[in-house]
Structures are given as structure tokens and as C-alpha cells.
Amino acid sequence: MSIKIGITGYGNLGRGVECAVRQNPDMELVAVFTRRDPKEVKILTETAEVCRVSDMEQWKNRIDVMIICGGSASDLPRQTPECAKLFHVIDSFDTHAKIPEHFAAVDAAAKQSGKVALISVGWDPGMFSLSRMYAEAILPEGKDYTFWGRGVSQGHSDAIRRIEGVKDGKQYTIPVESALSAVRSGENPQLTTRQKHTRECFVVLEEGADADRVEREIKTMPNYFADYDTTVHFISEEELKKNHSGIPHGGFVLRSGVTGWQKEHHHLIEYSLKLDSNPEFTSSVIVAYARAAYRLASEGQSGCRTVFDIAPSYLSAKSAEELRASLL
Amino acid sequence: MSIKIGITGYGNLGRGVECAVRQNPDMELVAVFTRRDPKEVKILTETAEVCRVSDMEQWKNRIDVMIICGGSASDLPRQTPECAKLFHVIDSFDTHAKIPEHFAAVDAAAKQSGKVALISVGWDPGMFSLSRMYAEAILPEGKDYTFWGRGVSQGHSDAIRRIEGVKDGKQYTIPVESALSAVRSGENPQLTTRQKHTRECFVVLEEGADADRVEREIKTMPNYFADYDTTVHFISEEELKKNHSGIPHGGFVLRSGVTGWQKEHHHLIEYSLKLDSNPEFTSSVIVAYARAAYRLASEGQSGCRTVFDIAPSYLSAKSAEELRASLL
Numbered sequence: 001m002s003i004k005i006g007i008t009g010y011g012n013l014g015r016g017v018e019c020a021v022r023q024n025p026d027m028e029l030v031a032v033f034t035r036r037d038p039k040e041v042k043i044l045t046e047t048a049e050v051c052r053v054s055d056m057e058q059w060k061n062r063i064d065v066m067i068i069c070g071g072s073a074s075d076l077p078r079q080t081p082e083c084a085k086l087f088h089v090i091d092s093f094d095t096h097a098k099i100p101e102h103f104a105a106v107d108a109a110a111k112q113s114g115k116v117a118l119i120s121v122g123w124d125p126g127m128f129s130l131s132r133m134y135a136e137a138i139l140p141e142g143k144d145y146t147f148w149g150r151g152v153s154q155g156h157s158d159a160i161r162r163i164e165g166v167k168d169g170k171q172y173t174i175p176v177e178s179a180l181s182a183v184r185s186g187e188n189p190q191l192t193t194r195q196k197h198t199r200e201c202f203v204v205l206e207e208g209a210d211a212d213r214v215e216r217e218i219k220t221m222p223n224y225f226a227d228y229d230t231t232v233h234f235i236s237e238e239e240l241k242k243n244h245s246g247i248p249h250g251g252f253v254l255r256s257g258v259t260g261w262q263k264e265h266h267h268l269i270e271y272s273l274k275l276d277s278n279p280e281f282t283s284s285v286i287v288a289y290a291r292a293a294y295r296l297a298s299e300g301q302s303g304c305r306t307v308f309d310i311a312p313s314y315l316s317a318k319s320a321e322e323l324r325a326s327l328l
Numbered sequence: 329m330s331i332k333i334g335i336t337g338y339g340n341l342g343r344g345v346e347c348a349v350r351q352n353p354d355m356e357l358v359a360v361f362t363r364r365d366p367k368e369v370k371i372l373t374e375t376a377e378v379c380r381v382s383d384m385e386q387w388k389n390r391i392d393v394m395i396i397c398g399g400s401a402s403d404l405p406r407q408t409p410e411c412a413k414l415f416h417v418i419d420s421f422d423t424h425a426k427i428p429e430h431f432a433a434v435d436a437a438a439k440q441s442g443k444v445a446l447i448s449v450g451w452d453p454g455m456f457s458l459s460r461m462y463a464e465a466i467l468p469e470g471k472d473y474t475f476w477g478r479g480v481s482q483g484h485s486d487a488i489r490r491i492e493g494v495k496d497g498k499q500y501t502i503p504v505e506s507a508l509s510a511v512r513s514g515e516n517p518q519l520t521t522r523q524k525h526t527r528e529c530f531v532v533l534e535e536g537a538d539a540d541r542v543e544r545e546i547k548t549m550p551n552y553f554a555d556y557d558t559t560v561h562f563i564s565e566e567e568l569k570k571n572h573s574g575i576p577h578g579g580f581v582l583r584s585g586v587t588g589w590q591k592e593h594h595h596l597i598e599y600s601l602k603l604d605s606n607p608e609f610t611s612s613v614i615v616a617y618a619r620a621a622y623r624l625a626s627e628g629q630s631g632c633r634t635v636f637d638i639a640p641s642y643l644s645a646k647s648a649e650e651l652r653a654s655l656l
Contacts, residue, residue, distance in 0.1 A: 019589050023468050044589050099656050100649070120656055127462070129656045130640055131599075134455070136655065137616040137643035138609075140351050184602075259612055261347050261372050265604035267612075271459075274512075276593035281466075284587055284595075288465040308644075308651050312458055313636040315465035321428070323636050327464065328427050328448055328457045 002028040003294045005287075006059060006087065008079065009069035010034050010041055010050075012247065013092065016283030017067050018044055024287060026317050031059055060086050064297070065290040067091075077102060081109035084117045088297045090286055092122040099125070099306075107304035116297045117304045121289045122282040123273060124148070128253050130307050131271035135255035139267060142257020145183045147175035147196060151249025151278060159224045160201055163217050165209030168237065170244040172200045175252065183254050186266045199230040202244050204237045249278035288315040330356040331622045333615075334387060334415065336407065337397035338362050338369055338378075340575065341420065344611030345395050346372055352615060354645050359387055388414050392625070393618040395419075405430060409437035412445045412632075416625045418614055420450040427453070427634075435632035444625045445632045449617045450610040451601060452476070456581050458635050459599035463583035467595060470585020473511045475503035475524060479577025479606060487552045488529055491545050493537025496565065498572040500528045503580065511582050514594045527558040530572050532565045577606035616643040 005021050007014045010032050021029045022045070029048045034041045038050040051059070066087035070079050072095045080091045084106055093102050099120055110117040120126065124146070132144050153173045160169035179196050182189045189195075201218055205211060215232045219225055250273040259265050275281040289307070292314035296305070313323055333349050335342045338360050349357045350373070357376045362369045366378040379387070394415035398404050400423045408419045412434055421430050427448055438445040448454065452474070460472050481501045488497035507524050510517045517523075529546055533539060543560045547553055578601040587593050603609040617635070620642035624633070641651055 016587070019587055022589070023587070096656065100653050103652055125656045127466075127597075130462075132655045133640055133644060133651060134458075137619075137640075137645075138455075138612050140645075259344070259347055259351070259605060259608040261350070265608050267604060267609050268600075268602040269455075270598075270600045270602075272596075272598045274596040274598075276595060277587060280587040280593050281595050284466050291465075306652060306656055308641040308648065308656065309639050311637050311639045312461055312465075316461060316636075317465075317468075320636065323461060324431060324634060325428050327461045328424065328453045328634055328636065 002026055003291060004028055004030045004062060004064045005290060006031045006033065006063040006066040007069055008033045008053065008056075008066060008083065009075065010043065011069065012279035013283055014067075014069035015044070016277070016280040017069060017287060018048075019280060020284045020287040021045075023284075024291070024317065027287065027290070030063060056083070057086060063087055065090060065293050067286055067290060072098075077105065080117065080119065081105045084109040084115050085113045086115075088116045088293045090118045090121055090290055090293055092126070092282055092286060093120045094122065094125055096125060103304050103306070111303045114302045116293045116301055118289050118293050118306065118310070119304060120306055121286050123275075123285060124251065126282070126285050126307055127273070128251065128271070131253040131269075132255070133308060135253070135257075135269040135271075139255055139257030139259070139269065141259075141263065142255050142267075143188045144253065144255040145191070145196075146251065146253050147180060148251040149173035149175050149197065149249065151251070151275070152244075152247050153199075154247075156199065156201075156224055159221060160203060160218060163214055165206050165214050166203055167206045168204040168240055170202045170240065172202075174198045174200055180252065180254075183256060184268060184270070186256050186268065188256055193227045194229060197228060199225055199228045201230065201232045202235050202240055203232060204240050205234055246276065247278045248276055249281075250274045291315060291317065330354055331619060332356055332358045332390060332392045333618060334359050334361065334391040334394040335397055336361045336381065336384075336394060336411065337403065338364075338371065339397065340607035341611055342395075342397035343372070344605070344608040345397060345615060346376075347608060348612045348615040349373075351612075352619070352645065355615065355618070358391060384411070385414060391415055393418060393621050395614055395618060400426075405433065408445065408447065409433045412437040412443050413441045414443075416444045416621050418446045418449055418618055418621055420454070420610055420614060421448045422450065422453055424453065431632050431634070439631045442630045444621045444629055446617050446621050446634065446638070447632060448634055449614050451603075451613060452579065454610070454613050454635055455601070456579065456599070459581040459597075460583070461636060463581070463585075463597040463599075467583055467585030467587070467597065469587075469591065470583050470595075471516045472581065472583040473519070473524075474579065474581050475508060476579040477501040477503050477525065477577070479579070479603070480572075480575050481527075482575075484527065484529075484552055487549060488531060488546060491542055493534050493542050494531055495534045496532040496568055498530045498568065500530075502526045502528055508580065508582075511584060512596060512598070514584050514596065516584055521555045522557060525556060527553060527556045529558065529560045530563050530568055531560060532568050533562055574604065575606045576604055577609075578602045619643060619645065 156171035484499035
């Protein structure tokens with residue numbers, strides 16, 4: 001019997017989940033919930049239904065785990081606790097500073113309904129968080145570093161597109177190679193924002209727009225660009241479509257630490273991702289954790305969890321015996 | 329109240345555990361057990377006792393977790409089940425093929441005594457196993473690769489030293505850079521043993537020994553060297569001591585996989601370690617898992633576990649709230 005998956009929200013992440021479910025034979029996508037008119041939404045899975053978000057309650061007993069693919073800013077703080085009244089749920093809430101608050105709201109809802117909820121699942125938060133946590137526990141005397149990229153930042157691309165005279169644009173976050181090298185060498189450098197990442201922008205101008213002004217507005221934009229060394233390239237719409245339509249991302253989590261009675265030995269732990277598709281990789285992590293949520297639920301557990309609380313074996317379709325024999 | 333740690337076996341690994349315990353303020357080393365005459369064994373921790381292995385039973389209620397630092401070939405298969413009758417235990421059993429058998433023996437002993445046992449903790453098996461498992465669960469369609477090195481292989485160094493005419497020697501296992509690059513590029517290469525690693529030997533000859541014969545014997549030794557491209561350097565005893573007395577190691581676990589409806593997107597997950605001291609890093613992993621064993625025991629659990637079964641948060645001295653706020 002397969003694990004029945006529902007998806008709420010059918011954007012890049014929702015489509016990624018749909019693809020990931022197909023790669024896991026013990027799972028089945030049964031329904032996609034949308035705020036749009038279901039007739040207008042074409043999904044890839046022929047055996048799944050497209051339904052209105054408002055009809056969700058009718059699916060209460062037909063979905064094992066609901067994967068909530070909304071945005072962290074306004075969707076998830078409302079949707080995840082709401083859905084947790086009806087289903088075991090997972091989201092990829094990624095506003096790091098608001099995780100404690102979100103956790104509390106989801107935990108209360110899930111405990112009341114007796115459901116399992118997993119929040120902030122993906123790669124950061126998610127696999128990067130796990131890497132930071134494992135590495136810190138192993139090397140308590142050390143320093144950790146997270147670098148992102150090379151990859152597209154959706155938030156920064158949006159910020160560029162809001163500038164007057166900009167027709168379209170994409171922004172890449174790029175880790176500074178010399179900073180990475182300094183960390184790997186064990187120097188434990190103190191790195192400023194500017195020293196860790198650079199930003200590269202590809203911008204399509206509206207006809208007649210002033211390139212100099214646009215470039216200046218980008219480079220001086222507070223929070224987004226002012227603290228970074230930023231490069232701006234003006235390109236044609238065709239070139240943007242041809243060379244910058246993907247959503248790649250990735251990054252590095254490093255911990256540099258010491259052991260020994262005199263702290264005489266240095267160690268470097270490094271975890272890195274190079275991703276052709278940020279949303280599809282995030283989805284793949286979420287789907288593995290959907291299996292974990294299902295298993296926790298089968299054990300009668302309830303309440304909110306994060307990746308820190310989940311034993312690794314719960315993610316795998318393999319039995320404990322198989323894991324010990326093949327992967328340990 | 330701190331977690332009371334015992335160590336059985338005071339070689340490189342036992343000393344590493346001693347150092348690691350000192351880096352964790354919630355733990356305390358209380359006793360080291362040795363098969364040697366306790367008077368002959370000098371340890372670093374002034375507050376801990378050195379005792380005979382045969383006196384272990386007297387410590388039954390004074391040690392929370394016993395860390396067993398014996399060898400996998402002959403010590404651990406006997407010691408771990410034996411110790412699990414008296415204590416919660418951890419070992420770093422690393423004979424991959426015999427893990428299921430060792431697990432069964434330790435599990436039976438630990439269940440009978442109501443103790444928690446954690447086996448095969450370290451970096452491979454251990455952190456590398458976890459990386460393989462997480463990555464496979466996330467990217468079910470893909471291929472994984474493990475490379476070891478650059479680092480000292482104890483087994484291969486011992487094999488060199490058994491050759492007639494060899495006074496001393498060290499062997500380094502080195503991953504082949506071009507093979508690593510091929511994996512990182514997403515080619516998913518099929519790699520032979522020879523294509524993945526080379527072996528480099530530093531050998532001190534006995535006076536009058538035939539260098540050519542020794543080199544030939546090394547390079548043609550079945551299992552250890554015959555399937556590899558091996559380089560042999562003859563050096564002086566002084567040079568060996570000066571440049572090759574450390575026990576560095578490390579390696580890489582990579583998974584190269586695809587996602588998307590048409591499998592159109594490629595992803596690379598990479599975990600790597602660069603370690604100045606193999607035994608001290610292994611010890612550091614073990615000590616973090618000692619905390620986990622203690623917590624499982626506090627919950628009333630019993631029986632054998634591996635790294636796959638342990639929720640990451642159990643390794644950290646931080647509370648769940650702190651972890652969510654600081655590391656997620």
C-alpha cells in the first residue's frame with residue numbers, strides 16, 4: 001500500500017514535488033489543491049485530481065501526508081497550521097528568524113488534531129541545517145561557515161525587476177572563492193558580508209531606460225545589494241531567456257575545528273550541493289521527509305518536528321536491515 | 329550532572345576519546361580500563377582512574393556510557409556484547425561486511441540487560457554512512473561514490489612492515505583527482521578499483537635489504553596493492569619520523585542524481601572530510617553519540633542502534649529550542 005500524497009499550491013515547488021513523488025515507488029500523488037480554477041490547472045500525473053483548496057476537507061481520509069508548497073512570507077504561517085487540523089503535513093518554511101514562532105503555531109494545531117507536522121524541510125533550512133548541527137556536535141571547538149551559490153536568488157531577482165526601467169532580470173549569488181579557500185585552510189577567518197559573496201545581475205531594460213541610473217539603483221539598494229560587490233550586465237530579452245531561464249542553486253556548509261589535548265589537530269567537514277533546479281531538489285528533500293512523517297504518524301506520534309528530530313532511517317524506503325547491510 | 333564516561337582500551341582511539349570528552353562540558357571521564365598493568369598506563373585526565381578490564385563490574389553503577397576502543401578484528405566482537413551486559417555502550421566496529429552479525433550479537437546482549445548499544449560509530453562507518461543514506465533517500469535515481477584519502481591506511485602500512493627487509497613504513501591512500509572530477513561533472517562513470525585510488529608507500533629498509541625485491545613484493549601483494557597503481561619511496565628512518573608520523577585521513581562521499589519529469593535536472597551532493605588525526609576525529613564522533621546513547625537510555629530504550637536510528641538532535645548539547653533558533 002503506497003503513501004498517499006497531496007500537494008497544496010502548484011508552482012515550481014508543487015511541480016517539483018509531483019516529479020519527486022514519481023521517483024519514489026512507495027508513494028502516490030492523489031490530489032493537487034489550488035486557489036486557481038482547477039479547470040485551468042494542468043498537472044502531469046494522470047491519476048491525480050486537481051481540486052479547490054476550499055474542498056480540502058473532503059479529502060481528510062484519503063491523503064496520508066499533505067505537502068504545502070506555499071510561500072513563507074504570507075502563505076505558510078496560515079496554511080500549515082490550518083492544514084495540520086486535517087492532515088499530517090510538511091512545509092519548507094524558510095524565514096529563519098521566524099521559525100520558533102511558526103513552530104509554536106504548527107505544534108499547537110498538530111497536537112490538537114493528533115497529526116504529525118514537519119516544518120522547514122528543504123536544503124536551507126534543511127540539509128544545510130543538519131550539516132551545521134552534526135558538525136557542531138562532533139567538533140564543539142570550531143567555527144562554521146555557510147556559503148550560498150552559485151545560484152539564482154528569487155528575492156534579489158524580484159528586487160531588480162521592481163526598479164523603474166527594468167523589463168526583466170535575474171540575480172546570481174556567488175561565493176567568493178578566496179574566502180572559501182581561507183576557510184578550508186583552517187585559518188578560521190572573520191568574514192564580512194562583502195567578503196563572502198558577490199552578486200551578479202543580468203538585466204533587460206525597457207526601451208529608452210537609463211542604464212546608468214538602473215545600475216546605480218541596483219548597486220546601492222539597501223539590504224539587497226549595498227553590502228555586496230555587485231556586477232550588472234545589460235542583455236537582450238532573448239539572451240536572458242536563452243541563458244538565464246534555469247533556477248540553479250547550491251552552496252557549501254563548512255566547519256573548521258580542532259581536537260587533541262593541546263588542540264593540536266585541525267579538521268574540516270564540508271557539505272556542498274550543486275543543483276540544476278533549486279525547487280526540484282527542495283521537493284526531493286521534502287518527499288523523503290514525507291515518508292518520515294508517515295512513519296511517525298504510524299507510530300501514533302503527533303505534534304511539530306524539524307529535520308533535527310527525525311532519525312535518518314525514517315527517510316529511506318529501505319528496511320533497517322537493508323540499510324545496515326548496504327549503506328553503513 | 330554530567331554524563332559519566334568510561335573508556336575500554338587506551339590506544340590511539342582511547343586517547344582520542346579522552347581528549348574529546350574534555351571538549352564537552354556536559355561529560356566527564358571517570359575511568360579507563362586496560363588489559364595492561366594499570367600502574368604502567370598514564371592517562372591525561374587527572375580526575376579519572378585507570379583500572380583493570382577484569383574489575384569492570386565494580387563500576388556498573390558509576391559509568392553512564394562505556395566507550396569500547398578495541399579493534400574490529402578480534403576485540404569488539406567479544407567486548408561489545410560482554411560490556412553491554414553492564415553498561416550502555418558504543419563501539420566503532422568497522423568491518424562493513426560483518427556489521428549485521430555484530431549487530432545481532434550486541435542487540436541480543438543489550439536487550440537482555442536493558443542497556444542501549446550503539447555500534448559502528450565513527451566516520452566510515454558513521455558520518456559517511458549517514459551521507460550515503462541521506463543522499464540516496466533524497467535522490468533515489470542516482471549513483472553514489474565514496475573516495476578515501478589522502479590518508480594513512482593502518483592495514484596497508486602493517487602489510488608493508490610484514491615484508492622481509494622492511495624496517496618501517498607508511499602507506500597513503502590517495503583518491504584519483506580525475507575520477508573525482510568525472511563524478512562531480514555528472515558523468516556517472518563506472519570506476520574500477522584502480523581508477524578510484526592510488527597508493528603511495530614510504531619505506532625504510534633494513535640494512536642490506538634488496539630495494540627492488542621489496543618494491544616488487546609491495547606492488548604485487550594481492551588484495552592490498554595488486555589492483556592499484558602504487559608508488560614506493562625509500563626514505564631514511566629520520567625522514568619517516570619527521571614527515572610521516574601523523575595519522576591524517578579523510579575522503580569524499582558523492583551522490584550524483586537526477587530529478588524532473590524527464591530527469592532533465594542534475595544534482596550533486598558532496599560530503600567531505602579532511603582530518604589531521606583519524607583517531608581523534610573518530611573519537612569526536614563517538615563522544616557526540618555517547619550523548620545520544622545516554623539520552624536514549626534516559627528514555628528507557630534498550631537494544632542495539634546505529635547512526636541511522638538516531639535523531640540528530642540527540643547528538644547536541646543544545647536543547648531543541650536552541651537548535652531551532654540557532655542552527656535551523
